[in-house]
Amino acid sequence: RPGCFWYAAIFMARNYVMATVPAVPSHTVQILLLQVLLVSLLILTVATQPWNARAANALDVVNTALLCMVCTIFALFVKETSAGLLAWFGAVFVLLGFSCIVCAVVYGLLLRFGRRNARFAYFLCHHKLGAGSFARLLKMSLQQVRQVKGRVFLDSDDLSDLNGLFGIVSSETETVVAICSRDILHRHWCVGEVTTARLSSTRVVSIVLPDFQWPESSFVDQYEVHVTDVLSLAAYGISMESVKQSLHWLVTKPAVRFPTTIANYEQNELRRWLLESRGLDDGHYTDLEARVAGQKSVRSSPEPHGSAAVWISADFATLENACAAS
Secondary structure (H helix, E strand, O other), X not given: OOOOOOHHHHHHHHHHHHHHHHHOOOHHHHHHHHHHHHHHHHHHHHHHOOOOOHHHHHHHHHHHHHHHHHHHHXXXXXXXXXXXXXXXXXXXXXXXXXXXXXXXXXXXXHHHHOHHHOOEXXXXXXXXXXXXXXXXXXXHHHOOOOOOOOEEEOHHXXXXXXXXXXXXXXXXXXXXXXXXXXOHXXXXXXXXXXXXXXXXXXXXXXXXOOOOOOOOHHHHHOHHHHOHHHHHHHHHOOOHHHHHHHHHHHOOOOEEEOOOOOOHHHHHHHHHHHHHHHHOOOOOEEEHHHHOOOOOOOOOOOOOOOOOOOOOOOOOOOHHHHHHHO
16 A cells, blocks of 8 residues: 555565575574564554555455464474573563563653654644645745744645554644634544644644634534544544544634735734744634734735746635635
8 A cells, every 4th residue: 555665575575584494404493483574574564554455454464373373383393492592582572572661661751741852843734625725835934934943744745654644643743733724624634633632732723714613512512423434533543522522622722813815914924823822822812814904905916026937817815726826
């Protein structure tokens, strides 16, 4: 499947190693090497789900598990055993098990308390149809600011494996920016990102676009009826109750209302607000149009000027069109 093309090389390497193991003179070492190889591949297959079809992943796991059982049965027929060698292998495996537990605990603590050095400073949660161009322009704008130390996540640029989406939100992101367009709450992936941010204590702020309205309680209470795709999030450990709590929770996070027009004034103020949002309390609501009211008014359709080689004509009455042209 996309993002796991490397597994083909692993699969071929496994066959090569299995074919060369009989060259080892000791039967005990042969079986131990096969067991290590097969168990490692079994763990890798279960963790990555490399095949595009679910049935293919299940078939690979079952076949590898059966090969492990066959190796175990072979071990019962080996008469020449080395007690010292088996003791060393057993000690190594026990130490590896304890080391994995310690590493997992340390890694979890780092993810929970060490997000200051997150790979992504901002994660742009958006609905492509309603705010794809807006998100693209916002990423370009944020990347020009020196105060933004990390990268800006945009799925079309930075997502190679959909299964890792929520992991990026929970462990690699400092601030999730929910770009609230009209239908964002009808996209189960966007709602899953917000829910994951709440469960992992990742900071969340909202940019409220002109066509967005906060949902009523009746919509949230019967969310699975209005958005049936949300039930698929259960495969990622996200329950329906967590989704509903997160929708109510999102309303309480800092938010900024974006005006119907966009120009340099609005972009600059939005960047400034996002940088300031780290110190904002829950429930803080900002009207961006009021922040730029004292500045020079912006015409909705500026006349072309300068010596540009290409002029772009766009309907600036539509925010998405204006963002695409900008």
